[in-house]
Amino acid sequence: xxxxxxxxxxxxxxxxxxxxxxxxxxxxxxxxxxxxxxxxxxxxxxxxxxxxxxxxxxxxxxxxxxxxxxxxxxxxxxxxxxxxxxxxxxxxxxxxxxxxxxxxxxxxxxxxxxxxxxxxxxxxxxxxxxxxxxxxxxxxxxxxxxxxxxxxxxxxxxxxxxxxxxxxxxxxxxxxxxxxxxxxxxxxxxxxxxxxxxxxxxxxxxxxxxxxxxxxxxxxxxxxxxxxxxxxxxxxxxxxxxxxxxxxxxxxxxxxxxxxxxxxxxxxxxxxxxxxxxxxxxxxxxxxxxxxxxxxxxxxxxxxxxxxxxxxxxxxxxxxxxxxxxxxxxxxxxxxxxxxxxxxxxxxxxxxxxxxxxxxxxxxxxxxxxxxxxxxxxxxxxxxxxxxxxxxxxxxxxxxxxxxxxxxxxxxxxxxxxxxxxxxxxxxxxxxxxxxxxxxxxxxxxxxxxxxxxxxxxxxxxxxxxxxxxxxxxxxxxxxxxxxxxxxxxxxxxxxxxxxxxxxxxxxxxxxxxxxxxxxxxxxxx
Amino acid sequence: xxxxxxxxxxxxxxxxxxxxxxxxxxxxxxxxxxxxxxxxxxxxxxxxxxxxxxxxxxxxxxxxxxxxxxxxxxxxxxxxxxxxxxxxxxxxxxxxxxxxxxxxxxxxxxxxxxxxxxxxxxxxxxxxxxxxxxxxxxxxxxxxxxxxxxxxxxxxxxxxxxxxxxxxxxxxxxxxxxxxxxxxxxxxxxxxxxxxxxxxxxxxxxxxxxxxxxxxxxxxxxxxxxxxxxxxxxxxxxxxxxxxxxxxxxxxxxxxxxxxxxxxxxxxxxxxxxxxxxxxxxxxxxxxxxxxxxxxxxxxxxxxxxxxxxxxxxxxxxxxxxxxxxxxxxxxxxxxxxxxxxxxxxxxxxxxxxxxxxxxxxxxxxxxxxxxxxxxxxxxxxxxxxxxxxxxxxxxxxxxxxxxxxxxxxxxxxxxxxxxxxxxxxxxxxxxxxxxxxxx
Numbered sequence: 001x002x003x004x005x006x007x008x009x010x011x012x013x014x015x016x017x018x019x020x021x022x023x024x025x026x027x028x029x030x031x032x033x034x035x036x037x038x039x040x041x042x043x044x045x046x047x048x049x050x051x052x053x054x055x056x057x058x059x060x061x062x063x064x065x066x067x068x069x070x071x072x073x074x075x076x077x078x079x080x081x082x083x084x085x086x087x088x089x090x091x092x093x094x095x096x097x098x099x100x101x102x103x104x105x106x107x108x109x110x111x112x113x114x115x116x117x118x119x120x121x122x123x124x125x126x127x128x129x130x131x132x133x134x135x136x137x138x139x140x141x142x143x144x145x146x147x148x149x150x151x152x153x154x155x156x157x158x159x160x161x162x163x164x165x166x167x168x169x170x171x172x173x174x175x176x177x178x179x180x181x182x183x184x185x186x187x188x189x190x191x192x193x194x195x196x197x198x199x200x201x202x203x204x205x206x207x208x209x210x211x212x213x214x215x216x217x218x219x220x221x222x223x224x225x226x227x228x229x230x231x232x233x234x235x236x237x238x239x240x241x242x243x244x245x246x247x248x249x250x251x252x253x254x255x256x257x258x259x260x261x262x263x264x265x266x267x268x269x270x271x272x273x274x275x276x277x278x279x280x281x282x283x284x285x286x287x288x289x290x291x292x293x294x295x296x297x298x299x300x301x302x303x304x305x306x307x308x309x310x311x312x313x314x315x316x317x318x319x320x321x322x323x324x325x326x327x328x329x330x331x332x333x334x335x336x337x338x339x340x341x342x343x344x345x346x347x348x349x350x351x352x353x354x355x356x357x358x359x360x361x362x363x364x365x366x367x368x369x370x371x372x373x374x375x376x377x378x379x380x381x382x383x384x385x386x387x388x389x390x391x392x393x394x395x396x397x398x399x400x401x402x403x404x405x406x407x408x409x410x411x412x413x414x415x416x417x418x419x420x421x422x423x424x425x426x427x428x429x430x431x432x433x434x435x436x437x438x439x440x441x442x443x444x445x446x447x448x449x450x451x452x453x454x455x456x457x458x459x460x461x462x463x464x465x466x467x468x469x470x471x472x473x474x475x476x477x478x479x480x481x482x483x484x485x486x487x488x489x490x491x492x493x494x495x496x497x498x499x500x501x502x503x504x505x506x507x508x509x510x511x512x513x514x515x516x517x518x519x520x521x522x523x524x525x526x
Numbered sequence: 527x528x529x530x531x532x533x534x535x536x537x538x539x540x541x542x543x544x545x546x547x548x549x550x551x552x553x554x555x556x557x558x559x560x561x562x563x564x565x566x567x568x569x570x571x572x573x574x575x576x577x578x579x580x581x582x583x584x585x586x587x588x589x590x591x592x593x594x595x596x597x598x599x600x601x602x603x604x605x606x607x608x609x610x611x612x613x614x615x616x617x618x619x620x621x622x623x624x625x626x627x628x629x630x631x632x633x634x635x636x637x638x639x640x641x642x643x644x645x646x647x648x649x650x651x652x653x654x655x656x657x658x659x660x661x662x663x664x665x666x667x668x669x670x671x672x673x674x675x676x677x678x679x680x681x682x683x684x685x686x687x688x689x690x691x692x693x694x695x696x697x698x699x700x701x702x703x704x705x706x707x708x709x710x711x712x713x714x715x716x717x718x719x720x721x722x723x724x725x726x727x728x729x730x731x732x733x734x735x736x737x738x739x740x741x742x743x744x745x746x747x748x749x750x751x752x753x754x755x756x757x758x759x760x761x762x763x764x765x766x767x768x769x770x771x772x773x774x775x776x777x778x779x780x781x782x783x784x785x786x787x788x789x790x791x792x793x794x795x796x797x798x799x800x801x802x803x804x805x806x807x808x809x810x811x812x813x814x815x816x817x818x819x820x821x822x823x824x825x826x827x828x829x830x831x832x833x834x835x836x837x838x839x840x841x842x843x844x845x846x847x848x849x850x851x852x853x854x855x856x857x858x859x860x861x862x863x864x865x866x867x868x869x870x871x872x873x874x875x876x877x878x879x880x881x882x883x884x885x886x887x888x889x890x891x892x893x894x895x896x897x898x899x900x901x902x903x904x905x906x907x908x909x910x911x912x913x914x915x916x917x918x919x920x921x922x923x924x925x926x927x928x929x930x931x932x933x934x935x936x937x938x939x940x941x942x943x944x945x946x947x948x949x950x951x952x953x954x955x956x957x958x959x960x961x962x963x964x965x966x
Contacts (some may be wrong), residue, residue, distance in 0.1 A: 346817050364809075378801070379818075
């Protein structure tokens, strides 16, 4: 695989990048995801790419691997400018990507998956099973992976599937390997095995781009680090001599939002919502798996509790478990105004005065082709009806109230919700829930996909609602947003609560430290 | 959007008008020069002929609006024709009785209890006034005990009306109670399995289609016997009223059809239930998260679909003077075709009963025209198929924006959004589904 590079030239060429991205910009519908970033990878190095959610890491990788083709700037492989028109082109150039999500067919065997789409055939018709099994065995052996090439992928553990994915990527003779959060589903043992393989590959001359949130892993594994923030390149440095805090500070940056802030209420009084030992277990292939465990917090009237943590840390699950909108075994105690409540369905939750504004407003929050009026009135259609007849007047009044109160910019309450801008759609969803007169407002990523001006309006709205005495819980991936909104911040890591910090002690660095999953760290709750 | 919707609706009426004009212009004339197609006798005949399909299409519309489908209606109708014919002609202990009486009992119990609870709920609502926006909760007495008691009393009353008819033969009112109740029960079973078992409506109702056909044959007994109904000789003469003209003009089945369309149409338009039907079809998850009991709404749509199949069955028996296990064969497909021609989206959430009414009439007029021209019945089938495709193609023009969206470059490959977390989340969910971890 490495024959292409003559041995004696390796040392002289090792400083020349095998892959270089220069001045790459990419935007989605006017929202810039990458602004003039650069990145370079040398043969035989493990190069970590770090940044917060939305920093542009995955976007750049998709540019490099031919997924996104409409970008500005240049990609060079071995010094030559290339422009991939699809993933196949990138593969041909020796670039393989292992996405965070697995792209395997569970019903097929290991070998079949490795050579999917590139089957060895006899007479141009029949799959040569024997040849592909042998080739797969050879490949797995070389990587030191002990897997039966005939085993069905669906029966393997996730960690083993990840290894199959790696074997698949390497079967195309890749010289450049991109790994996007490959360890998020692996056990510590599997991680170690993966790292060993990675080091061996690097020693063979493969350049590896490694994306991970686990700073300790990055520090022990990689040769160089590049940090992105808000779609911009911050710096690229050799790992030697770097410490954790330097990296975190670079990822987080300084005040991105010119934080303007209301005067806070006293935040005293009895808790409106009180959650004790909340847990959620979902059934998986290996029995029940804990998604949440031992989450406890209180929210008082007028208080905003922020929930921070990395993706998959269980933030959304907290809200969904309270609202009983997810599947699985829910445990723990929820008290509303000091009275224990039993919430078995979103219907119960709504009746009790909970409101959930979901992360994915198009799939879970709105009826896009229906009018603003119908959307806002939906939860209350039954309540407003008299003897089975809908009160169209009442529904209209409700919608008008919401549109006026929240300043939804629209042609009228009859406009279809799907034709509104993201910010206005979000206002409609919030308006729908405010109409139900909630005590507790659960907001999941309330400003996702919303432009800056509208974000501001949503923040003002949240502050106003807190001022009106609602107990508010906000989940957000954006640390500046959490710091701006929250009175206290609950930090989650791997389904556990790792900290509940007050506004005064909260900083982006502190949250990141609490949120970082440590492969070494035990299961103890901090 | 509204404009487009209005346009699509007019397009529908245009379709109806067009086919009507074709009928008028191409119609053969009588010897006295009168247009046969236009004669009131012919048009009323069309109404009579479409009534059975129409009733079934009415129930089907609501099911499809929720995003479901009901393939079992033909077989349910078959069961009900057998039950109906048997009750009318055979006195005493019959299979139909064992099927029918529990169904009636259960149906009256549940519907009665729900109705009483509904009344209490609304009295309480009026008392609370509009300012109280929280849902109204009933106390135990009025929420459970009294409705249950009322249901039992009602059930007893109905059974005491029906039981004496056991010894003799059932009358019109009797079969009009029992046959629809049987349909309602089977329809509700469909709904419960779909909701509780979280299964695809297609597969559940397909299984019910087969099962119900079997039950119909078992009930009929003796080699799938056809049960003839001769009003006046082996059945009560009153039963004939179901096939006669009302006021000497409109055929009785047509009245049933039109009333069903109007009533169910009003329910879909003016009641919270109707609103929920559309909301579930449009986005079930959003509806559920808004606190709507989606399962209950869906069960009701399937139950009503069964109920309407039962009513259609009674009319069928009156019309063809027989009940038989293959009475409704293929009817579900006619009904679905009529619903789709009427502009209701199979994806759910969009459409109306007005559209279905047009769809049913277009279908009926078409058959009528082909018959008037004495076109070979096999060729008729071919032409019908072609017309269905043609009509739906025209309808699909309204979904043009959707198609255009799907064809966007790159859209098919990967969600084109820099919004990593959403992407990652969804893909992780997809993964857990493909890995068989989570069944939705």
